[in-house]
Structures are given as structure tokens and as C-alpha cells.
Amino acid sequence: MACRITEFVIDCADPRLLADFWCEVLGYVEIDQEDGYVEIGPPGTGSGGPQPTLVFGPGTEPKREKLRLHLDVSPTDRDQDAELQRLLDAGARKVDIGQTGAETWHVLADPEGNEFCLLRRRVEAVKST
Structure with a gap:
């Protein structure tokens, strides 16, 4: 088990x-x-x-330092650029944590500043049962 x-x-x-x-x-x-x-x-x-x-x-308790855990999300029905725009329109914001510009992901924050990454790889949506 x-x-x-x-x-x-x-x-x-x-x-x-x-x-x-x-x-x-x-x-x-x-x-x-x-x-x-x-x-x-x-x-x-x-x-x-x-x-x-x-x-x-x-x-x-406010966030004071980098979180030890963050979420990664991947687009399911559009490319990364279109999904990035959708997330920004929903209230996400871009975050600079020292990226070089060569990354294949985008670092974002939710409305309270919790960081998450939007990956490039497109995945299939999980079907509801």
C-alpha cells in the first residue's frame, strides 16, 4: 500500500x-x-x-521568503503563449526570480503572490468520471 x-x-x-x-x-x-x-x-x-x-x-502570516513548494501548470487546449495571456487576464502576474530568458517556462504569481510556473509542454486534460 x-x-x-x-x-x-x-x-x-x-x-x-x-x-x-x-x-x-x-x-x-x-x-x-x-x-x-x-x-x-x-x-x-x-x-x-x-x-x-x-x-x-x-x-x-504574510509570505516572507521563497516558498519551498510551488505548483507547475501546463496548457491543455492552447499553446503556451495563449495560455499565458489567459492567466494574466485572470489575475496572474509575471514574477522575476532571476530568470535568464532562456527558460521554457514562465514564473507567475497568483493574486496573493504565491508563485507558480506555466510550462511549455501541452498535456491532455484529465477526463471527469
Whole structure:
């Protein structure tokens, strides 16, 4: 037997803002909301499905340094340039962490400054069950 990652919990100042942003980015839907926490995941699967859900919870501690963990996302239905524009339009912003310009990915931040990368490689969307 082994474990499986079922959810990522992200502390933030505004759980609703980040849940809405990441629903737009990932095509997720709200699964649950309780005690200030908002859980989102793939449509039609709910908690415990094949992909981890994201849980945004209220936190007051501001980010002070580089996170030890970040998310990478890959486009599913368009090229990287079109997906970059879609993410920027949704509220992401470009972040300079010392890139050289030769990278095949873009470093972005969500509305609260959490860094994530948009990769070039296009992947197939996971089908809902």
C-alpha cells in the first residue's frame, strides 16, 4: 500500500479570491466551504478523486521568503503563449526570480503572490468520471 496526495492546503488572506482565481486557471469548481475554508477540485469528482483538490484557508502570516513548494501548470487546449495571456487576464502576474530568458517556462504569481510556473509542454486534460 502507498499514500496518495488528495489535497493541497494553502493558507491565504482571502480564500474566496484565491479559490475563484484557481478555479479559473484549472477549470475546477467549488467542492466545499466550511469555517472560512474553500475547497476546489475537478468537476464531477469531489474530494478523493484522481487529482488533488486545493483547500484555501484563512491565514494571517504574510509570505516572507521563497516558498519551498510551488505548483507547475501546463496548457491543455492552447499553446503556451495563449495560455499565458489567459492567466494574466485572470489575475496572474509575471514574477522575476532571476530568470535568464532562456527558460521554457514562465514564473507567475497568483493574486496573493504565491508563485507558480506555466510550462511549455501541452498535456491532455484529465477526463471527469
